[in-house]
Amino acid sequence: MTFSFQLWTSRAGLAALAFTGLVLLGRAARAEEPPSPRTQTQQLMTELEADSKNRALTDDARARSANATGRASEARRKQQNDNAAALDQVALTWAQLGRILVQAVQLENQASELEALQNDLETKIKRARALLEETLARKARAQETLNKLEPPAAGTSEKSGSSEKSGSSEKSGSAQKNGSAEKNSAPEKKP
Secondary structure, eight states, rough: OHHHHHHHSHHHHHHHHHHHHHHHHHHHHHHHHTOOOHHOOOOOOOOHOOOOOOOOHHHHHHHHHHHHHHHHHHHHHTOOOHHHHHHHHHHHHHHHHHHHHHHHHHHHHHHHHHHHHHHHHHHHHHHHHHHHHHHHHHHHHHHHHHHHSSHHHHHHHHHHHHHHOOOOOOOEEEEHHHHHHHHHHSSOOOO
């Protein structure tokens, strides 16, 4: 353990580690190079042709991409590499357009579904509001009916409250009188 730790802390060990890291990064950078436009076009065309649901939608884009790919092959055969590279880029652009068309249709379908869901939710909200208003109106009518059937409680409670106060004060006054009368009637005890 001590030897390997000393190896990695020495200058030679650090240099070896750095060199190994650079080699790995170089390989990773080469592996991540984007494919050529011709390869990308072939991949996109394969995807578009496999999508049978949207084949009619992408027919024009696929045909134009295939035409540009054919013209690029012809330019390569004539050793016109600049023209071939430009035509490969045109073919890639048409293939990408086909994919974008498919994505646009998918997004349009999702938007239609969301719009239908929104309309459904708006209808439910309107129904809920109407039900709430109806319930509040019923409550108000029931409260009015209840108020008509019961005499006003506010006026009665004030009168009864004042009579209860006077009654209780009368009771307490009489109890005090009775208590003093009991004291007077009780024989006094002498020690």
